[in-house]
Every structure is written in C-alpha cells, then in structure tokens.
Amino acid sequence: MAEEIIEQEQEQVAQHFSLPDTNNEEGGEHSFLGASFGKSMMWLFLLSDAFTFTGLLLGYGAIRVKSEWWPDPNLVFNSMPFLHGKDVPLGFVTIMTTILILSSVFIVRAVQEGHRMNRKGVAIWLIWGIIGGLAFLGCQAWEWSHLIHSGMRPFYNVYYAGADGQTLKLAAAEIANHPASPGPSMFAGSFFGITGFHGLHVTIGVILNTVALIQTLLGTYHKRGHYEMVEKFGLYWHFVDLVWVFVFLFFYLI
Amino acid sequence: MEAEAQYRSQVKAVWRATIIIGIVTVFEVSLALSHFFFFYEHPKLVINVFMTLATLLKAFYIIAEFMHLQYEKRTLIITLGLPLVFLTWLIVVMLVEGKFAFSLLH
Amino acid sequence: MTTDTIPGQFSMAHTAHHHKQTFLTKYIFSTDHKTIAKQFLLTGMFWAMVGGLFSVLFRIQLAWPDATFPLLETLFGHWFEGGRLSTEAYYGLVTMHGTIMVFFVLTAGMSGTYSNFLIPLQIGARDMASPMVNAISYWLFFIASVVMLASLFLPTGMASAGWTIYPPLSVLPQASPGSGMGMSLWLCSMVFFIASQIMGGLNYISTVLNLRTKGMTMFRMPLTVWALFFTAIIGLLSFPVLFASVVLLIFDRGLHTSFYLSDLYVGGQALSYSGGNPILFQHLFWFLGHPEVYIAVMPAMGIVSEILSVNSRKPVFGYHMMVYSLLGIVVMSILVWAHHMFVSGMNPFLGSVFMLFSMLIAVPSSIKVFNWLTTIWRGNIQMTPAALFCLGFVSMFISGGLTGIWMGNATIDIQIHDTYFIIAHFHLVMGVAAFFGMFAGVYHWFPKFYGRFMNETLGYVHFIITFVGAYLIFWPMHYLGMSGVPRRYYSFHEFRAFAEYDNMNILITTASIVVFFTQFIFVINFFWSIYKGRKMKTMNPWEANSLEWTTPINVNDIHGNWPGDLPTVYRWSYDFSKFEDEERDFIPQTEPLSQREIELGNNH
Structure with missing residues (x-):
C-alpha cells in the first residue's frame, strides 16, 4: 500500500517535472520565446544586467561630459609587461580585448560541440575558454597593480592637466606633497569601479564555466541528453564580453 | 549528413x-x-x-x-530589443544632463 | 535542442519522494509556490505593521510637538528620550516608513504574494518555472528583512536620509548619525532585496510565457496574471538601475570615489570629493523609483479587475483595452521618472519633455478607471468585503490620480513640491490604493489559501473604518500642502503662519492612530480564520471562472497543482451572466464551448 502511494507520488512528481513539453500547448519548442524557460530566464537576466551596466557606464558618462578636462587614455594606458619604460599606447588593452573575444569564441565552439553531443569537444573548448578568462583576469590584475603602483587610487588620480591641457603625470615622489588629487579623481574612481565590477562578472563567468567543465567531464549533461547548461553559461560569458567591448570603447578609446 | x-x-x-x-x-x-x-x-x-x-x-x-x-525566434529578438528603447532614453537624458551641469559650471 | 527535462531540477524529483515532509521542508524551506506566497504574505504583514507603527509614532510628534509621552519612552527607549521623539529618530522613522512600505510591503509583500500564488494557479501550471529560484527569491528577501530589522536597533540610529537616500546625506557618514552604520545596513539590505526581486521577476515572466496550460492563450489569461506579468517586467527593467545606483553609492561610501559628490565643504573644511553630480543619483534612483510606484499599484489593478468582475457577475468591460492600458502604463512608467526632479536643478527643457510624458500616463490610467466603473455598471453586485475594498481602491485611485495631473505640471509642481500635497497624492494613489487591492486579494483568495473564510462582519468593520480613516488622514493634507506646509519637517514651531493648521494635524494623527489599530481587526481576523473560520464547502465559493478554483487546496501533500491531468482551457475567464435564461450565471474556463455559443460566435 505504502509503496503504491510512493509510486503514485513518483509518477506525479515525474509528471510535474517534465511539464513543458508534455502538458503545455505552448511549452518547450513551441513556447512564446522559442526557448526553454531556463534559456529565456538567462536571456531576461542578461537584459536586466545590461540595464545595470548601462546605469554604471552612464554614471561615468554623465561625469565625463560634465568635466572640463579628462586625461588622455593613450598616455595613461601605455605600458606593457616585460617592456618596462617602453611607450606602447593601448597595446596591452588591445591584447586583453583580443583574449576575451577569443575566449568567447572558444565557448561558442563548446556550445556547438554540445549540440553534436561531442563530450570531448565540449570539454576541450571549455578548457580553452576558461584559460582565456583566467588570462584576461591576470592581465587586468597586472594593469590594476601597475596603476596602483604609480599612485592611482579610486579617489586619487596622478594624471593632471598641464598648462595647454596636455596630460602630465605626477611623479611618485611628489605624491606625498599633494594630499588632494591633482587630476580629476573620477577618472580613477570610475575606472576602478567599473572595470572592477566587470572583473567581478568575469570571475563569476570563469566559475560558471568551470562548473560546466566539471559536469561535462562527469558526464552529467551527456546523461541528461543535452548540453543546454553550457549554452546558458555561455550566454553569460558572451555578455561579459559584450560589456567589455563597451568598457574598452568608453575608457580606453574615447 | x-x-x-x-x-x-x-x-x-x-x-x-x-x-x-x-x-x-x-x-x-x-x-x-x-x-x-x-x-x-x-x-x-x-x-x-x-x-x-x-x-x-x-x-x-x-x-x-x-x-x-x-x-532564435523573432519574438525573443523583439522581447530583448524593445526594452532598449528605455535605455536609449536614459542615455539621452543622462548625457543632456551632464552637458547641462557642465554649462552651469563653466 | 531538446527540452525533455528541466535541467537542474531532475535531482529534486528523485529526492522528493524519499523524504517524508517534515515541518521544515513543508513550511520553511518549501519550494511550493503556495507556501512561498504565504511566506511573502506573512513577512509583508509583519513589515506592514512595523511601517504603520512608525507612521503613527512620527504623526504623534507632528500633532503634539511639545507634549511628552513617558509611556512611549518606556516602550521605545532612546527614540523617545524624555518622552519626546528625538529629531534623529524622527528622520529615521520617516525613512524607514517609506522604505518598508514601498519596498518590503508593496513590492515584495504584494508581488511576492500574488505572483507566486496566482500565476501558476490561474494559468494552469503545477508550479513556477523554477521552484528553486522562487524559494531563493524569498530567502533573499528574508535576509534583506533581517538586515533591515537589525538596522532599527543600532545605537547610532537607522538610516535617516529619506527612502530616496539622496546624496550627500546618504554618502557622508558625518551628515547625520544614521548615515553611518544605519545607511550601510540599508544599502546591504537593498542589494539582497534587489537580487530577490530580479530572481522573482525572471521566474514570473518565464512562467507566464512558458507554462500556460493547453488552450490558455495570452488573451485568455485573467487580468490578474496580466498585471503581475507586467509588474515583473517593470521590476526586471528598473531594479537593475537601482542596483547600479546603489553600487555607485557604495563605491562613494567605501572607496571614496565621487560619483555623486562635487566639491563640498563641511564645517569650513573642504572634503576630498570632486567632480561628481548628485543629480546623477536622482536620475538613476528615479529610473527605478517611478516604475516602483507602478510595481506597487499594478498588481492591485489586476486584482481589482478580477474581483470586481466576479462580484458584479459581469464580464470585465473592455478586456483588451485593460491589457493594452496596462502595457501603456508599463511603457510610460519607465519614461517619466524625472517629474520627481522638476526643482532639483535638472535641465528645464528636459523637464518639459518629462512633463509631457507624465501627462500622457493619465490616458491609460483613466481607461482603466472607466473600465472598472463600466464593469460594475448595472451589475449584480455582491457586497463582499473583497468587493468593497475594490470599490475603495477605485475611489482612492481616482482621488489620488487627479492630483497627479496637478503634480505632473512643472509649473504647479514648483509651488507644491515637497509639501503635504505630494504626501496626500502618492499615499492615496499608490499607498492606500495598493493596500486596498492587497486586502481585497486576501479576503477574496483566503479560502484558496487556507480552505476557510474570513469573518465577513469584521471585514466590513475593517473596510468602513479604514476607508473613512484614509480619507480623513489624507484629504486635509491637500489643504496643508496648498498653503505651503513642507513635508519632512520635525516641527513647525518656527513658522507662525502654520499655527492655524495645528488642529488639522491633530485630526490627521488621531485618524491615523484609529486606522492603525483597526488593522489589528484584520490581523486577528486573518489568524483566527486560519484555524476557526467557516469551512469552505465547495471548491468554488465565489462562483468564479478562473482556474484556481478547479483544484483542491493540497494535492496529496506534495507540491504541484491539480491531481491528474492539467485542466484544458476553452474560453476566457470572464463569462459571467452570458445567457439570461440559464440558471447558472458563470461558465468556468474549463468548459468547452456549447453549441449555442458556437452558433453565436465566441470571440474569446
């Protein structure tokens, strides 16, 4: 008797959890958005996250438009690791951008292999994607520490306006004599704040991709019959890439 | 194939x-x-x-x-695209406001 | 791509039947949408009592600014040092009243309760799209609640920069005692709250889009579902921007960036901030803040449409127009935020554009009002407490909405900005009105919640006193505001011109005390009826058409609605009094079209 009830419950639970395509006219493939609810939830989440990042970037934009003078990014972001003292404007950040875009491509490849149920292919491309993410984070860490070493803080900017509006840099030894920020402090504040917030997203993305990799290697998705989880995490990862494209434009190019 | x-x-x-x-x-x-x-x-x-x-x-x-x-299905594209109207309006407002603050200061 | 199973939930299906339901899994860490709805409702009720109590406390100060109340010192300690409300506590209470009522009661308590409860039941789904995300959404709200509650007991005082937390008050810890730890906890709580709302919203939207039962097309959904769906959309698009503004505020507080602060002098000393813009915060805040008003009131609109139709035994008038006007409100609500900022120093040209948009929002709102009135017109009105509260909602919405047209005009707004006029306006239109919608919903769906009815007599008493009391509180405030009495002032001692309004303030405070204690009638009624209320005899006590009345309350104690197959839907949910010669004046959604209807041509 008890077993029967359990069986019944099992059946009901199973029915409950296989809902979208069995009981719903508009569930599954025929749904309004043409995507399973997991994927549509991820899309909608990214939409809302896009609003968050727009809010942040607009905070930066409104302040930048309001300011009289802004340091020239070509003179601020001009150093490269291993090329000490050499002047390479925008060199390093272009490498960072390339790394992140390539890592995004690798994840696309993982998703495509997922559609063919090619477990090994998914794993390999995921590993490449994760390496790309970690490399990007490493680059960002190097860039941050370089700026911090030269005296930049979220509330302190060593790049100030010369007499003709050219960008000058306060020497490290002089910093002690200038308690107030010599240049517009929001240049540093918005840079650290927004690239930091983006970096947090990258970190989360790397963690998600690692979870996907572990589950791929364990065969969880293979048993499930589809690699939709890789696709969902992938969407998130591309979104991180998408945000970076705009951060790159607004902080480094313009 | x-x-x-x-x-x-x-x-x-x-x-x-x-x-x-x-x-x-x-x-x-x-x-x-x-x-x-x-x-x-x-x-x-x-x-x-x-x-x-x-x-x-x-x-x-x-x-x-x-x-x-x-x-993807067109409805998804539209669903994600339409809200960008709000963002555009927000961007316009914020930049106009930034310029206005600039004009007040200088 | 296949969608045979729902990723991430499969393991739950395996464990669900192994364990016997304990108290913890059934009532606390439940993933059942009905339980989560009740959790939201009870937490919301708790916060409503706290928020209401706070308003009574600062109203006492406004009515009797010089009197001392030793009893209140005994009860509330250092807030009432010497029996008189301290200035810090006054601003703290005002801030908390706003925060609690707007966010915790009218957003989480309202959407959380009704979206969770009604969406799956009214569209014919076993549960939410992702029950787990749903539970996490509640528990994030719970954490937010705990943090906010903790901030009330800080020795330095709670956040006191107003619920709008404008910088520099909210950024500078030295600005007021509450701007230190109190503000930090406020921001922390808000981060959890926003995460909770976004998770909830994602779930509501994808449930409505993906889990409708067979035959339930979008235009057969009850208006409640439409309203909750649109509410979730607004929340999903506007809460992230609040999140951005809170993050930037946290940067300003923690990292000393100056997003919101320009050059500032405090006590003759220049602060290190420079280059920021406080108006930036106001824009980002009101990008949420204005849609937030509609997040509070739109679920009430849906509930009212549904209950008025059921209780006047008539189809809702202009169903499609109701949906389109909701959509219009969604679009307009996100475009009009800066009408809160006409006097803040924003660009006056932009102000006029915002004024135009604000005026336009009156169009969908009045369409809705006309449709409610024409729904009850010549209807066979059943005067249940729920219906009374709905009528109260319509009344409040009209009274408050008309003054909205005043406030939306920049020229008038400059005169009455930040006076009691605006207090009267928004309390009527989105405060009391949304509460009325919430009460109506509780009275109407209580049988669905607990299988028993609430006591009707107590319901009538509750309605009459609250309705009359609400007008007594907020109607006089219009006069106060038009004569220029500013809001958020601790005392009007220094303003001899306002002395003539002392009696009016006493009237308002007395009414608010009476209304506050009347709410205990509702609370007692609620809890008493859970255990002792009249039992429900039939599954469909109000003879409504919608799907929630076709399933028993608990299905075998496991979560999931409808034993056996999900119902199939053949019509919209407003087929009331369709044929005069039939004995039954309603046709449930699950009933196939009759021969007669097919011959007449059924348009839903």
Whole structure:
C-alpha cells in the first residue's frame, strides 16, 4: 500500500517535472520565446544586467561630459609587461580585448560541440575558454597593480592637466606633497569601479564555466541528453564580453 | 549528413564573425592612435562617432552570432530589443544632463 | 535542442519522494509556490505593521510637538528620550516608513504574494518555472528583512536620509548619525532585496510565457496574471538601475570615489570629493523609483479587475483595452521618472519633455478607471468585503490620480513640491490604493489559501473604518500642502503662519492612530480564520471562472497543482451572466464551448 502511494507520488512528481513539453500547448519548442524557460530566464537576466551596466557606464558618462578636462587614455594606458619604460599606447588593452573575444569564441565552439553531443569537444573548448578568462583576469590584475603602483587610487588620480591641457603625470615622489588629487579623481574612481565590477562578472563567468567543465567531464549533461547548461553559461560569458567591448570603447578609446 | 553540413556552416559563421570583430577592433585602435599621433590638435568628435559605430557593429556580431540570437525566434529578438528603447532614453537624458551641469559650471 | 527535462531540477524529483515532509521542508524551506506566497504574505504583514507603527509614532510628534509621552519612552527607549521623539529618530522613522512600505510591503509583500500564488494557479501550471529560484527569491528577501530589522536597533540610529537616500546625506557618514552604520545596513539590505526581486521577476515572466496550460492563450489569461506579468517586467527593467545606483553609492561610501559628490565643504573644511553630480543619483534612483510606484499599484489593478468582475457577475468591460492600458502604463512608467526632479536643478527643457510624458500616463490610467466603473455598471453586485475594498481602491485611485495631473505640471509642481500635497497624492494613489487591492486579494483568495473564510462582519468593520480613516488622514493634507506646509519637517514651531493648521494635524494623527489599530481587526481576523473560520464547502465559493478554483487546496501533500491531468482551457475567464435564461450565471474556463455559443460566435 505504502509503496503504491510512493509510486503514485513518483509518477506525479515525474509528471510535474517534465511539464513543458508534455502538458503545455505552448511549452518547450513551441513556447512564446522559442526557448526553454531556463534559456529565456538567462536571456531576461542578461537584459536586466545590461540595464545595470548601462546605469554604471552612464554614471561615468554623465561625469565625463560634465568635466572640463579628462586625461588622455593613450598616455595613461601605455605600458606593457616585460617592456618596462617602453611607450606602447593601448597595446596591452588591445591584447586583453583580443583574449576575451577569443575566449568567447572558444565557448561558442563548446556550445556547438554540445549540440553534436561531442563530450570531448565540449570539454576541450571549455578548457580553452576558461584559460582565456583566467588570462584576461591576470592581465587586468597586472594593469590594476601597475596603476596602483604609480599612485592611482579610486579617489586619487596622478594624471593632471598641464598648462595647454596636455596630460602630465605626477611623479611618485611628489605624491606625498599633494594630499588632494591633482587630476580629476573620477577618472580613477570610475575606472576602478567599473572595470572592477566587470572583473567581478568575469570571475563569476570563469566559475560558471568551470562548473560546466566539471559536469561535462562527469558526464552529467551527456546523461541528461543535452548540453543546454553550457549554452546558458555561455550566454553569460558572451555578455561579459559584450560589456567589455563597451568598457574598452568608453575608457580606453574615447 | 545534413546535420553535419549545418554544423560546418555554423562553425564557419562563427570564425567569420571572429575575423570581422578582429578587423573592427584593429580599425578602432588605429583610429584612436591615428588621432593621438597625427591629429592631436583637432577635436576628437568625428573619430569618437566612428569608434562608437564600430563598437556597435562589434556588439551586433557578438549578440547575433556568438549569443546565437539571429537564429532564435523573432519574438525573443523583439522581447530583448524593445526594452532598449528605455535605455536609449536614459542615455539621452543622462548625457543632456551632464552637458547641462557642465554649462552651469563653466 | 531538446527540452525533455528541466535541467537542474531532475535531482529534486528523485529526492522528493524519499523524504517524508517534515515541518521544515513543508513550511520553511518549501519550494511550493503556495507556501512561498504565504511566506511573502506573512513577512509583508509583519513589515506592514512595523511601517504603520512608525507612521503613527512620527504623526504623534507632528500633532503634539511639545507634549511628552513617558509611556512611549518606556516602550521605545532612546527614540523617545524624555518622552519626546528625538529629531534623529524622527528622520529615521520617516525613512524607514517609506522604505518598508514601498519596498518590503508593496513590492515584495504584494508581488511576492500574488505572483507566486496566482500565476501558476490561474494559468494552469503545477508550479513556477523554477521552484528553486522562487524559494531563493524569498530567502533573499528574508535576509534583506533581517538586515533591515537589525538596522532599527543600532545605537547610532537607522538610516535617516529619506527612502530616496539622496546624496550627500546618504554618502557622508558625518551628515547625520544614521548615515553611518544605519545607511550601510540599508544599502546591504537593498542589494539582497534587489537580487530577490530580479530572481522573482525572471521566474514570473518565464512562467507566464512558458507554462500556460493547453488552450490558455495570452488573451485568455485573467487580468490578474496580466498585471503581475507586467509588474515583473517593470521590476526586471528598473531594479537593475537601482542596483547600479546603489553600487555607485557604495563605491562613494567605501572607496571614496565621487560619483555623486562635487566639491563640498563641511564645517569650513573642504572634503576630498570632486567632480561628481548628485543629480546623477536622482536620475538613476528615479529610473527605478517611478516604475516602483507602478510595481506597487499594478498588481492591485489586476486584482481589482478580477474581483470586481466576479462580484458584479459581469464580464470585465473592455478586456483588451485593460491589457493594452496596462502595457501603456508599463511603457510610460519607465519614461517619466524625472517629474520627481522638476526643482532639483535638472535641465528645464528636459523637464518639459518629462512633463509631457507624465501627462500622457493619465490616458491609460483613466481607461482603466472607466473600465472598472463600466464593469460594475448595472451589475449584480455582491457586497463582499473583497468587493468593497475594490470599490475603495477605485475611489482612492481616482482621488489620488487627479492630483497627479496637478503634480505632473512643472509649473504647479514648483509651488507644491515637497509639501503635504505630494504626501496626500502618492499615499492615496499608490499607498492606500495598493493596500486596498492587497486586502481585497486576501479576503477574496483566503479560502484558496487556507480552505476557510474570513469573518465577513469584521471585514466590513475593517473596510468602513479604514476607508473613512484614509480619507480623513489624507484629504486635509491637500489643504496643508496648498498653503505651503513642507513635508519632512520635525516641527513647525518656527513658522507662525502654520499655527492655524495645528488642529488639522491633530485630526490627521488621531485618524491615523484609529486606522492603525483597526488593522489589528484584520490581523486577528486573518489568524483566527486560519484555524476557526467557516469551512469552505465547495471548491468554488465565489462562483468564479478562473482556474484556481478547479483544484483542491493540497494535492496529496506534495507540491504541484491539480491531481491528474492539467485542466484544458476553452474560453476566457470572464463569462459571467452570458445567457439570461440559464440558471447558472458563470461558465468556468474549463468548459468547452456549447453549441449555442458556437452558433453565436465566441470571440474569446
């Protein structure tokens, strides 16, 4: 008797959890958005996250438009690791951008292999994607520490306006004599704040991709019959890439 | 075999998008650098507009190709696209406000 | 791509039947949408009592600014040092009243309760799209609640920069005692709250889009579902921007960036901030803040449409127009935020654009009002407490909405900005009105919640006193505001001109005390009826058409609605009094079209 009830419950639970395509006219493939609810939830989440990042970037934009003078990014972001003292404007950040875009491509490849149920292919491309993410984070860490070493803080900017509006840099030894920020402090504040917030997203993305990799290697998705989880995490990862494209434009190019 | 052909064409499409994004990035950076090295005395406005357009192009390829949106159902595209109207309005308002604050200060 | 199973939930299906339901899994860490709805409702009720109590406390100060109340010192300690409300506590209480009522009661308590409860039941789904995300959404709200509650007991005082937390008050810890730890906890709580709302919203939207039962097309959904769906959309698009503004505020507080602060002098000393813009915060805040008003009131609109139709035994008038006007409100609500900022120093040209948009929002709102009135017109009105509260909602919405047209005009707004006029306006239109919608919903769906009815007599008493009391509180405030009495002032001692309004303030405070204690009638009624209320005899006590009345309350104690197959839907949910010669004046959604209807041509 008890077993029967359990069986019944099992059946009901199973029915409950296989809902979208069995009981719903508009569930599954025929749904309004043409995507399973997991994927549509991820899309909608990214939409809302896009609003968050727009809010942040607009905070930066409104302040930048309001300011009289802004340091020239070509003179601020001009150093490269291993090329000490050499002047390479925008060199390093272009490498960072390339790394992140390539890592995004690798994840696309993982998703495509997922559609063919090619477990090994998914794993390999995921590993490449994760390496790309970690490399990007490493680059960002190097860039941050370089700026911090030269005296930049979220509330302190060593790049100030010369007499003709050219960008000058306060020497490290002089910093002690200038308690107030010599240049517009929001240049540093918005840079650290927004690239930091983006970096947090990258970190989360790397963690998600690692979870996907572990589950791929364990065969969880293979048993499930589809690699939709890789696709969902992938969407998130591309979104991180998408945000970076705009951060790159607004902080480094313009 | 049809699935295999489809797979190949998708892979090709992704690498094609990658190359386009790469070229656009190089274009952007060279625009910025050309201003820095050759036209430093001139206002940057025109170059900024071109770089913004280039970034929007990159964003389009990331969303359409990497995020696979151009192959999704039209309703999803519309659902995600329409709210951007609100963002546009927010962007316009904030930039106008920033300019207005600038004009008050100077 | 296949969608045979729902990723991430499969393991739950395996464990669900192994364990016997304990108290913890059934009532506390439940993933059942009905339980989560009750959790939201009870937490919301708790916060409503706290928020209401706070308003009574600062109203006492406004009515009797010089009197001392030793009893209140005994009860509330250092807030009432010497029996008189301290200035810090006054501003703290005002801030908390706003925060609690707007966010915790009218957003989480309202959407959380009704979206969770009604969406799956009214569209014919076993549960939410992702029950787990749903539970996490509640528990994030719970954490937010705990943090906010903890901030009330800080020795330095709670956040006191107003619920709008404008910088520099909210950024500078030295600005007021509450701007230190109190503000930090406020921001922390808000981060959890926003995460909770976004998770909830994602779930509501994808449930409505993906889990509708067979035959339930979008235009057969009850208006409640439409309203909750649109509410979730607004929340999903506007809460992230609040999140951005809170993050930037946290940067300003923690990292000393100056997003919101320009050059500032405090006590003759220049602060290190420079280059920021406080108006930036106001824009980002009101990008959420204005849609937030509609997040509060739109679920009430849906509930009212549904209950008025059921209780006047008539189809809702202009169903499609109701949906389109909701959509219009969604679009307009996100475009009009800066009408809160006409006097803040924003660009006056932009102000006029915002004024135009604000005026336009009156169009969908009045369409809705006309449709409610024409729904009850010549209807066979059943005067249940729920219906009374709905009528109260319509009344409040009209009274408050008309003054909205005044406030939306920049020229008038400059005169009455930040006076009691605006207090009267928004309390009527989105405060009391939304509460009325909430009460109506509780009275109407209580049988669905607990299988028993609430006591009707107590319901009538509750309605009459609250309705009359609400007008007594907020109607006089219009006069106060038009004569220029500013809001948020601790005392009007220094303003001899306002002395003539002392009696009016006493009237308002007395009414608010009476209304506050009347709410205990509702609370007692609620808890008493859970255990002792009249039992429900039939499954469909109000003879409504919608799907929630076709399933028993608990299905075998496991979560999931409808034993056996999900119902199939053949019509919209407003087929009331369709044929005069039939004995039954309603046709449930699950009933196939009759021969007669097919011949007449059925348009839903």
